[in-house]
Amino acid sequence: MSIWYSLLDLLPVEMLRWDFMKNALLALLLMAPLFGILSTMIVTGRMSFFSDALGHSAFTGIAIGCIAGMSMPLGAAVLFSLAFSLLFSFVRSRSSQSADTLIGVFSSTAVALGIFVATLGGGSFTKYNRYLIGDVLSISPMEIGMLALVLVFVLVFWFFYANRLTLSAVHPQLASSRGIPVGLSQTLFTAAIAVVVTLSISSMGLLILNSLLVLPAAASRNVARNIKQYTLFSVLFALLAGIGGLTVSYYLGCSAGAAISLLLAAIFAVTFCLRKRVG
Amino acid sequence: MKELSHDRDCGQSCCLRVEKLSVKIGNDEILKNAELHVHCGELAALIGPNGAGKSTLLKAILGQRDYTGVIAFSQPGQRSKKPRIGYVPQSPSFDPSEPISVADLFACCMSRRPAFLGLSKSMRQTVKTCLQRVHGEDLIDKRVGTLSGGELQRVLLALALEPIPNILILDEPLSGVDVEGMNALMDMLDEIRKTYDLSILMTTHDFSMLPRYADQVALIDHTVVCKGTPQEVLSSEAFRRTFHMQGGSL
Numbered sequence: 045m046s047i048w049y050s051l052l053d054l055l056p057v058e059m060l061r062w063d064f065m066k067n068a069l070l071a072l073l074l075m076a077p078l079f080g081i082l083s084t085m086i087v088t089g090r091m092s093f094f095s096d097a098l099g100h101s102a103f104t105g106i107a108i109g110c111i112a113g114m115s116m117p118l119g120a121a122v123l124f125s126l127a128f129s130l131l132f133s134f135v136r137s138r139s140s141q142s143a144d145t146l147i148g149v150f151s152s153t154a155v156a157l158g159i160f161v162a163t164l165g166g167g168s169f170t171k172y173n174r175y176l177i178g179d180v181l182s183i184s185p186m187e188i189g190m191l192a193l194v195l196v197f198v199l200v201f202w203f204f205y206a207n208r209l210t211l212s213a214v215h216p217q218l219a220s221s222r223g224i225p226v227g228l229s230q231t232l233f234t235a236a237i238a239v240v241v242t243l244s245i246s247s248m249g250l251l252i253l254n255s256l257l258v259l260p261a262a263a264s265r266n267v268a269r270n271i272k273q274y275t276l277f278s279v280l281f282a283l284l285a286g287i288g289g290l291t292v293s294y295y296l297g298c299s300a301g302a303a304i305s306l307l308l309a310a311i312f313a314v315t316f317c318l319r320k321r322v323g
Numbered sequence: 324m325k326e327l328s329h330d331r332d333c334g335q336s337c338c339l340r341v342e343k344l345s346v347k348i349g350n351d352e353i354l355k356n357a358e359l360h361v362h363c364g365e366l367a368a369l370i371g372p373n374g375a376g377k378s379t380l381l382k383a384i385l386g387q388r389d390y391t392g393v394i395a396f397s398q399p400g401q402r403s404k405k406p407r408i409g410y411v412p413q414s415p416s417f418d419p420s421e422p423i424s425v426a427d428l429f430a431c432c433m434s435r436r437p438a439f440l441g442l443s444k445s446m447r448q449t450v451k452t453c454l455q456r457v458h459g460e461d462l463i464d465k466r467v468g469t470l471s472g473g474e475l476q477r478v479l480l481a482l483a484l485e486p487i488p489n490i491l492i493l494d495e496p497l498s499g500v501d502v503e504g505m506n507a508l509m510d511m512l513d514e515i516r517k518t519y520d521l522s523i524l525m526t527t528h529d530f531s532m533l534p535r536y537a538d539q540v541a542l543i544d545h546t547v548v549c550k551g552t553p554q555e556v557l558s559s560e561a562f563r564r565t566f567h568m569q570g571g572s573l
Contacts, residue, residue: 084439088421207431207438214423214467217412218479221385222432268422269466271430275439 045185059294064181068300071183071247072286074191075256078240080279081202083261085233089213093144094132095237096254097151101128102242103175103250104158110171111161118187118242125238128154133231178249180290180300190243198236209233210271248301256282256301259308266315281311337397338363338406338522339384339490344392346379353379357392357547361490361539366516366523368533370556371543372565377526378413380543381492384524385410396490409488409521411479413495419468425478426450426463432482453481457511473504477511484515491515493525497532505529509536530557 048070052060059065086095105124109117132150136143162172211219212226219226237257244253264277289304296303339361346354354376361367369377382388385408396406417423423431429450430438436446447463454460457477462470470478476496483491493512497505509532516523527533533540533553541550542562549561556562 088423202439203437207434210423210427210438211431214417214421214428215412215414218414218432218482220387221410221412265420265422269464270422270424271427271438272441274422 045188059291065290065294067183067185067188068180068290069287071180071188071191072290072300072304073283074188074195075244075247076282076286077279078191078195078198078244079256080260080282081198081275082237082240083257083259083282084264084275084278085206085209085213086237086257087261087265088210089230089233090143091234091237092254092258093147093151094234095241095257097132097147097154098125098129098234098238098241099245099250099253100151100158101125101154102238102245103172104128104154104161105242106175106245107158107162107172111164111167118246121242121245122239125242126235129234129238130231133227133234137227174249175245176250177299178245178247178252178301180247181293183247187243187247194239194243198240201232201236205229205232248304249299252301252305255305255308259305259312260285263308263312263315266312266319281308285311337361338365339524340393340395340397341380341384342393342395344380344383344390344394346376346383346388346390348379348388353545354383354390354543355546357543359541359547359550361522361524363522364516364520365538366512366525366536367539367541368537368553369524369526369541369543370528370530370533371548375544376546377543378494381410381494381524381526384408385492406489407486409483409491411476411483411491411493411496413498414475414479416472416475416499417468417470419466421466421468423467424464425454425459425467425470428467428478429453429482433485449485453485454478456484456515457481471501471504472499473501473508476500476504476508480508480511480515484519487519487521489521491521491523493523495526495528497527497529505532512536533557 049063049066052066060069086092102121102125105121106117108124109120112120128150132146136146139146162169208219208224208229211222212224212229216226241253248256260278260282261274263281264274268274268277285304285307288307290300292298292303293300337360341357341359344354344357345352357380369380371377379388383390384394426442426447427438430436430442430446433449434446436443442450450463451460454463457480459474459477459481462474462478467475496508500508512523513536515521537553539550540553540556542548542556542565544565548565549556549559
C-alpha cells in the first residue's frame with residue numbers, strides 16, 4: 045500500500061492527498077474491471093435480476109454473521125451467497141417455472157430472512173444502513189487486498205471459461221452439442237458473481253450495486269459489434285464512471301456509489317443515441 | 324410398423340442403423356421400437372407432428388439421450404467405428420442487440436483463445452474457409468443477431484462442417500427460413516452431400532421439398548410409422564392419417 049500511496053503523492057491532484065481517497069481510488073480501479081467483465085456475461089445471459097437477488101442474499105448473510113457475533117460478517121455473507129446461488133441453480137435445473145419467477149421467489153425470501161434475522165429480539169436495523177447505501181471511502185486495505193485476489197481469480201476464470209460461458213448463454217443446445225458442460229459453466233459463473241457482489245456490498249451498497257453489474261455492459265451493447273469491443277467498452281465505461289464518480293463525490297460531498305451509477309446511466313444515454321450509427 | 328418398398332442392401336452401404344430404439348423421459352415413452360437405416364451418401368428426412376419424437380431420435384443418435392436398443396454406425400471398410408457427426412441444432416433467433424459477430428461464434432466453438440482478445444490471424448483464416456463452404460464469406464463480421472433465418476442456418480451449417488463429418492444431422496433447418504432461403508439451403512445441402520460424400524439426416528415440417536431433395540423419408544409418431552421414398556410416404560395411408568387428423572396439410 046505504501047508504494048501506491050507514494051505513487052499517488054507524485055500526482056498534483058488535490059483530492060488524492062487523503063489516504064481514504066487513495067484507498068477508494070485503488071478499490072475502484074480493481075472493482076471497475078471486475079464489474080465491467082462480469083456485466084458483459086450477466087447481460088448476455090439475461091441474469092440481471094439474478095445478480096440483484098444475489099445482492100439481497102449477501103445482505104442476509106451479513107445479518108446472520110452479525111447475529112452470530114462474527115467479527116467478519118463478510119465471511120458468512122460469502123458463504124451464504126454461494127449457498128444461495130448453488131441452491132438457485134439446482135432449483136432452476138429441476139423446475140419448469142421461468143427463471144424470473146424463481147428469482148423473485150429466491151430474492152424475496154432472502155430479503156425477508158435478512159430483515160427477520162436483523163430485527164430478531166427487537167434489534168435495531170440502523171447498523172445495517174451502511175450495507176444498503178455503501179461507502180467506498182471507508183474501505184480498508186484488507187478489503188482492497190481481497191478485491192485484488194478476487195480480480196486475479198476472475199481474470200484466470202475468464203481466460204479459460206469466457207468462450208464456453210458465451211456459447212452456453214447465447215445458444216445452450218449448440219454448446220451442449222459441442223461437449224460444453226453448460227450447467228457447470230453457469231454454476232461457476234454464478235458463484236463468481238456471488239463472491240464479487242458480496243465483497244462489494246459494503247463499499248457500493250446493496251441498493252445500487254446491481255446497476256454497476258448491468259449498466260457497463262448495457263451501455264457497451266449499444267455500440268459494440270463484437271465480443272472484443274463489448275468487453276473493452278464495458279471495462280472502459282466502468283473505469284471512467286468509477287474515477288469520475290469518485291471525483292464528483294469528493295467535490296460535491298455525495299455518495300460515491302450513487303455518483304458512479306449516475307455517470308454510468310449518462311454513458312448509457314449517450315451510447316443509446318449513438319447506437320444507430322453502428323451497423 | 325409398415326415397411327414400404329425400401330429394401331436396398333443394408334450391408335456395406337448402411338451408414339447409420341437404428342434398431343428397436345426406445346427412449347423414455349421420466350415416465351413418458353417418447354420413442355418405442357423405432358427402426359431406421361440411413362445409407363451412405365443419402366439424404367434422409369424425418370417428418371411427423373410436433374412432439375412425435377423427431378428431435379429425441381436425433382438426440383439419441385448424438386448420444387445426448389439415454390436409450391435402449393441399437394444405434395450403430397459403419398463406414399465403408401471400417402464397420403461400427405464411431406463416426407464424426409456434425410450437428411446443426413434447432414436454432415432460436417439471437418437477440419438482435421447481441422454484440423457477437425459470426426467470427427466470435429466460431430471462435431467460441433473452436434478456439435481456446437478467449438474471444439474477448441480478438442481472433443488470431445490463423446483463426447480468422449479458418450473461419451473464412453469454413454464460411455466459404457456455405458458461400459458465406461461476407462457474413463464473417465456481421466453480428467449473429469442481425470442474420471436472416473437462412474443466413475443463420477448457413478453459419479450453423481458451416482460450424483457443423485468443421486471438421487467435415489461423416490454424418491450431418493440437422494434439426495428443423497428450414498424453420499424460420501423464407502421460401503427463397505429454403506431452396507438455397509436445400510441446394511447447398513445437396514451440393515455438400517455430393518462434394519464431401521456424407522450422409523444427411525434432418526427433421527422438417529416442410530413436405531414440399533421432400534420429393535426433390537430427399538432419398539428417404541421416415542414418418543415418426545412415437546415410432547417409425549412408415550418409411551420409404553418421398554412419393555411412397557407422402558401418398559401413404561399413414562401419412563394421411565397422421566397429418567389430416569392433426570390438421571396438417573401439404
